[in-house]
Amino acid sequence: MERRKFIEMTTKSGVALGTMPVIFPNSRWKGANDRVNLAVIGIRGMGQSHIQAYQALNNVEVTALCDVDENLFAERVKKHFTDKNLKEPELYNDMRKLFEDKTVDAVSVVTPNHWHSLAGIWAIQAGKHASIEKPSCHTIEEGKMLIEVAKKYRKVVQDGAEQRSNPSAQSAVQFMSNGKLGEVYLAKGICYKWRDSIGSYPDGYMKENERYANTINSNSWIGPFTKEYMSGVNYDMWQGPAPEKPFNRNRFHYNWHWFWDYGNGDMGNQGVHEMDVARWGLGVKIPSKVSAVGGHLMFNDDQETPNTLMAVFEFPNPQGGGQKKKILQFEVRHWMSYPEGNLGNRESLNNSYMTSSANTVGNLFFGSKGYMLKDVEGWQTYMGKEREPGESGKGYGNHYQNFVDAIRADDPSKLTAPIEEGFYSCALIHLANISYRLGRTLDIDTENFRIINDDEANRMFSKEYRSPYTLPKRI
Structure with missing residues (x-):
């Protein structure tokens, strides 16, 4: 996509519908003090910080949690809700079902990186405001689409660049x-x-007596990810748009950061x-x-x-x-x-x-x-x-307060970290990784945002998506 056309599309509304159900809410938020109902998608690590941060805000309620790992639900609900005498949230193991919940105003996307843009796009098309953890896109092209969708559906879409x-x-x-x-x-x-080193492990489930940590010299044990444990994980959805591969403990919680398909x-x-x-x-x-x-x-x-x-x-x-x-x-x-x-x-x-x-x-x-x-x-x-x-x-x-304030104002310009700014910073990450992986310098046409005379590098602006976890063909 030409950069001029991309910029034009990020400032105008589109006409085509996406593949997710679309809800057209009132154009204005009801009022500056009205309650905002939030859902957090991804609750193992950083997602817990999101839950706690939103619960600390005035007149904001975390009404739903979503994670493919159902083993987490009981402990998270007890720790963050029942022990605090708060109303228990709705629980989902499929974000698509969450997006059908019309009582949810906004979502925080705290999934592995390869899900960030796709989850955000689906949420926006379903009428939700979205805060998307960094990096907001796993490829440059999906980042462009995320911006286009945010503009078309006139939603508040925040990037996770919290220092802003x-x-x-x-x-x-x-x-x-x-x-x-x-x-x-x-x-x-x-x-x-x-x-430290993450070690090497064979594909397959762990045994009951096995111990595992994210690095080989750590004693912060996680799992074990046994067959029984993994029966409570929708691992197909965890892989999502990434190529299908057998389960491996090193390609799962947190260490997914160190594999190109996910991080x-x-x-x-x-x-x-x-x-x-x-x-x-x-x-x-x-x-x-x-x-x-x-x-x-x-x-x-x-x-x-x-x-x-x-x-x-x-x-x-x-x-x-x-x-x-x-x-x-x-x-x-x-x-x-x-x-x-x-x-x-x-x-x-x-x-x-x-x-x-x-x-x-x-x-x-x-x-x-x-x-x-x-x-x-x-x-x-x-x-x-x-x-x-x-x-x-x-x-x-307070990045979370800024997100809620922009929602109540129904004004994306109130964001300190709008998704457009997040995209340009993420693009630098992707360009550096492309240069590293190809072993050569990239010369860039800054007007059209393409690599000059390098088809192989330009192909790495996008990726293949595994069905049904695909970007909409039209937005």
Whole structure:
């Protein structure tokens, strides 16, 4: 799809109906204080954080939970509802049935990555507002469709780039936008997280006495995923649009991140947050050139995605000096590393794992007047040749409240992280992975958003979908 046409389609309503049932609610929300009924799709890991966050908001009720793993329901309902004297939610093991529930106003999609866009598209076509965890798309083409569907059905669709709701990130970007750092020519995103080997395991169910953890040196046991346990899992739906494969414990809970059919590696896991901040701070969208190198190093195990990856993106910068371009550099490391200035040494405000001794996660921005260090909790500038400490900022926001506020206002423009912004950051993840997997630099036609003279790379903008878990042919 041509970029001009894509942008045009994201600002106009379409005419074709999708494959999911479509509900046309009132064009305006009833009122700013009316109750919002929410459903959470995917309740094993991050989904629990979503449940708790929404329950903490005024006049918001989590009325339904959905997960393909029915083994989770009893514990989750007890922990998050009955123990709190809250009304028990409706339970679904098939999101398509959930989407038929007209009492649900909005959904949080907290599934594995390969389901994010498809679940969002189906939900929107069924008349729901949607908050979609990062990365909002597993491929570039499905991300484009997600935006088109959101525009056509006039729904509030939030990307999971939660730092955009933080005053610390907002003030950092405003500081640079006001020119206080000078010409910002280089941004760096870093994701140095301790990631041990996931080991190797045969296909098939586990035995009753087997123990398993997501990494080989951990004693945080999960499962065992026995035949009896898996009888309570709709594994066909868990695989969804991905190719059908036999069950393997390493391709299931959490470790799916490290397999291309379901995840995008750590750049698309933790790293997408820092990629979004880097792109936001630079004020750029589509790069003109991408090059990535790396590999899955040190370990002989089942993991497919790289644990060490370095990507460089070039963007046109007509207003800049010199060769008139901006650079975004992103790096993923999985083992011992240095802290990048004070990013890994700064005292954490809430004992965040992002500023621990083992992990360093954040951003650096370099301008003609100085540079900035930023992590999830705050930012600090260092100005001039002598690198004197300059202005700083900090502060958390509430991404969940922002989603609900936009729903009540019936106004997607109220979102701090609209799905369009999430798409452009996700696109950088996909471009880096394509460059890495093909082993070559990608030159990009920024007007039409296609790789120049590289049909193989352009084919990787999309993927095959396994029936019936397919994108609608028309929206």
